[in-house]
Amino acid sequence: MPAGHGVRSRTRDSFSRPFRKKGYIPLSTYxxxxxxxxxxxxxxxxxxxxxxxxxxxxxxxGRVWNVTKRAIGVEVNKQVGNRIIRKRIHVRVEHxxxxxxxxxxxxxxxxxxxxxxxxxxxxxxxxxxxxxEGPKPGFMVEGATLETVTPIPYDxxxxxxxxx
Amino acid sequence: MGFVKAQKSKAYFKRFxxxxxxxxxxxTDYRARIRLINQDKNKYNTPKYRFxxxxxxxxxxxxxxxxxxxGDMILASAYxxxxxxxxxxxxxxxxxxxxxxxxxxxxxxLKMLEMDDEYQGNVEATGEDYSxxxxxxxxxxxxxxxxxxxxxxxxxxxxGALKGALDAGLDIPHSDKRFAGFSxxxxxxxxxxxxxxxxxxxxxxxxxxxxxxxxxxxxxxxSEYIKRGIEADNIETLxxxxxxAIRANPTAKKSEKEPPKQHKRFNLKKLTYEERKAKLIERLxxxxxAAGADSEEED
Numbered sequence: 001m002p003a004g005h006g007v008r009s010r011t012r013d014s015f016s017r018p019f020r021k022k023g024y025i026p027l028s029t030y031x032x033x034x035x036x037x038x039x040x041x042x043x044x045x046x047x048x049x050x051x052x053x054x055x056x057x058x059x060x061x062g063r064v065w066n067v068t069k070r071a072i073g074v075e076v077n078k079q080v081g082n083r084i085i086r087k088r089i090h091v092r093v094e095h096x097x098x099x100x101x102x103x104x105x106x107x108x109x110x111x112x113x114x115x116x117x118x119x120x121x122x123x124x125x126x127x128x129x130x131x132x133e134g135p136k137p138g139f140m141v142e143g144a145t146l147e148t149v150t151p152i153p154y155d156x157x158x159x160x161x162x163x164x
Numbered sequence: 165m166g167f168v169k170a171q172k173s174k175a176y177f178k179r180f181x182x183x184x185x186x187x188x189x190x191x192t193d194y195r196a197r198i199r200l201i202n203q204d205k206n207k208y209n210t211p212k213y214r215f216x217x218x219x220x221x222x223x224x225x226x227x228x229x230x231x232x233x234x235g236d237m238i239l240a241s242a243y244x245x246x247x248x249x250x251x252x253x254x255x256x257x258x259x260x261x262x263x264x265x266x267x268x269x270x271x272x273x274l275k276m277l278e279m280d281d282e283y284q285g286n287v288e289a290t291g292e293d294y295s296x297x298x299x300x301x302x303x304x305x306x307x308x309x310x311x312x313x314x315x316x317x318x319x320x321x322x323x324g325a326l327k328g329a330l331d332a333g334l335d336i337p338h339s340d341k342r343f344a345g346f347s348x349x350x351x352x353x354x355x356x357x358x359x360x361x362x363x364x365x366x367x368x369x370x371x372x373x374x375x376x377x378x379x380x381x382x383x384x385x386x387s388e389y390i391k392r393g394i395e396a397d398n399i400e401t402l403x404x405x406x407x408x409a410i411r412a413n414p415t416a417k418k419s420e421k422e423p424p425k426q427h428k429r430f431n432l433k434k435l436t437y438e439e440r441k442a443k444l445i446e447r448l449x450x451x452x453x454a455a456g457a458d459s460e461e462e463d
Contacts, residue, residue, distance in 0.1 A: 020181040024194045028233045030201060033208045069204040093205060 011055045015046040022047070029094055034072050038064045039099040042074060042091060051092025061099050072096050193313055200308055201231040213239065215307040215336055217266070217325045219314070224262055226269040226325055228307055240276055240416075242269035249417065250409040252402065254388045259344060260364040260403050262324035263289070263331075264410060270332020271414035273305060280414075285333030289407065291359030293340040296333055304335035319344035319361070327362065363400040371396040 008015065025047055034040060042057045051071050056078065066073025071092045078087045112128040119126040186192035203212045211230035218225045224244035229236045244256040244265045255261055274280040283304055286294040296304040307329075311322050323342050330336055340346060344366075345357030360366060371389070374382035375396070383390065394402060435443070 020179070022181060024184065024198070026184075027194075027198060027201060027231070030198060031203075031231055031233050034205060035208070067206045067208075069206060070202075072205065 007054060009055075011044075011058075014055065014058055015044050015052075017046050025094060029097075032093070032098060034064050034067060034093070034096070034098070036064050036067060039102045040064055040072065040074055041097045041099045042076065042089075042095060043097055045094045048092060048094040051090070052095060053089050053091045057087075057089060057091075061101060066090070190313070196310070200310055211237075213305075213307040214310040215269075215326070215329055215334065216310045216312070217262070217322045218312055219257060219262075219321065222257060224257055224265045224321075224325065226265045226329070228269065228273050229310075240269060240273045242266075242272055242416075246416075247406065250406045252406045253392060254394065255364070255367060257321065258364065258367060259319075259321050259324040259361045260367070262321040263328040263362045264403070264406055266325035266328025266330075267332045267407060268328075268410045268414055269325075270329040270334045271411055272416060274333055275414055277305060279305060279333075283333035286331035287411070289327075289331055289359065289362050291343075291345065291353075291355040291357070291362055293343075293353060293355075294330055295338075296330070296335050298335075304333065306335040309336055309338065316342055318342050318346050318348075324361070327358075363403045365400070368396040368399045371399075 003009070025045060029045075039061055040063075041061050042053055042059070044052055044055070044058045057074075057076055060076045062074040062076035064072055065075045065088060068090070071090045073088060073090050074096065075086050075088050077084050079085075108130075115126060115128055182188065184192070184194060187194060200214055201212065203210065214229045214231075216225070216227045216229050225241065226243070227241040228239040230239060231237075242265050244261050246268065247253070247256060247261060247264055250264070250268075252261065252264060270285065271280060274283055279302060282299050282302060283296060285296065298304055309322075309326055314320060314322055316322070318341070320342065323344070326336060326338060327343060330338065340353040343353055343358050344361040345354040345359075346352070347354060371382065371386055374385065389395075
């Protein structure tokens with residue numbers, strides 16, 4: 001009998017619950033709210049059978065484009081042949097986690113706004129652009145002593161003393 | 165069978181998955197909790213309130229709770245040990261006391277949200293099924309009954325508290341199937357019987373029976389009632405007064421608690437991170453000083 005290609009084929013491990021985490025899922029997944037434009041990770045929870053995405057989307061990150069009663073619409077990129085399509089899927093909230101990919105950006109936004117406001121108050125012009133790490137500055141080496149190392153001539157007798 | 169090596173090996177424990185903590189304690193039914201808490205995602209942060217009723221051996225706790233990731237938030241709470249403030253001192257876990265506690269919580273919440281004039285609820289408790297009618301200005305306060313782990317049989321005191329909250333003016337989806345006085349045969353709620361329970365009529369009936377048949381048992385069982393001069397005939401008027409007092413002033417009283425006593429410490433107090441670092445710096449300074457002194461002595 002050939003192997004099947006059903007919707008949930010080859011998901012034996014990826015859809016299974018982790019070790020010692022089977023059964024009821026913690027309630028915080030139900031209490032989170034998602035707004036349109038948020039970034040979310042799609043991670044299938046095998047304990048909940050409704051509203052599961054296809055296995056392709058397991059591990060993908062996308063943006064929320066729709067919020068319904070029990071599910072979230074997520075827009076995920078998928079490469080089909082020679083192009084990338086923006087796929088819109090609906091997933092129940094149990095299979096979705098808030099993504100931290102945009103967290104650093106959000107924090108930086110807040111900090112930059114604050115810095116700009118302070119600079120404006122003082123009247124100076126600052127640039128909040130991130131600079132890549134440049135080459136290390138030059139420095140003087142201190143407390144270094146010079147030790148000259150020269151090769152010694154090969155001493156057959158001594159070297160053979162160990163093993164023969 | 166004889167000698168059976170019934171051992172829980174190390175392997176057993178390594179693979180054992182403990183249930184959630186509150187399930188281990190036997191306090192929370194997660195199946196029910198998930199269904200009570202789940203809010204429609206397109207309602208975003210709108211809280212979904214639960215009307216929680218729990219009975220202990222001597223007290224009734226009624227709370228309006230909304231769920232949060234960091235922990236449930238209590239909007240208002242009422243306990244049957246507050247009822248002495250309104251004139252009821254005995255029988256604090258019976259159907260009538262549950263009704264009073266539910267009524268107290270309902271009026272308290274409405275007063276807190278300034279809806280108590282709009283929604284008077286059912287002022288005269290008749291035992292009939294009463295549901296709040298929405299007025300033009302604001303919709304009624306909606307909560308969902310959370311019974312916890314009790315068995316929902318007809319006439320359970322939890323539904324007494326539910327009736328109290330309904331008569332107070334809260335919007336709690338319900339059916340009259342489990343109120344005291346619902347008969348399964350005609351599938352109808354007998355409002356008379358329910359009213360009897362709300363006003364402690366069942367307690368009064370038992371008092372009368374005991375007084376007739378077993379006066380010594382009556383003396384021992386209802387000793388607190390007798391001490392306060394409550395008799396079978398004036399139970400109803402007593403509850404009527406309590407209801408009126410509750411409607412008059414449902415606000416909670418802030419209890420004055422003195423700060424807890426300082427006890428003598430028998431073990432060392434754990435230092436904070438800053439304190440430990442400071443100690444280390446001090447020690448290093450001392451060492452350096454001593455080393456400096458030593459090297460000076462040597463020199």
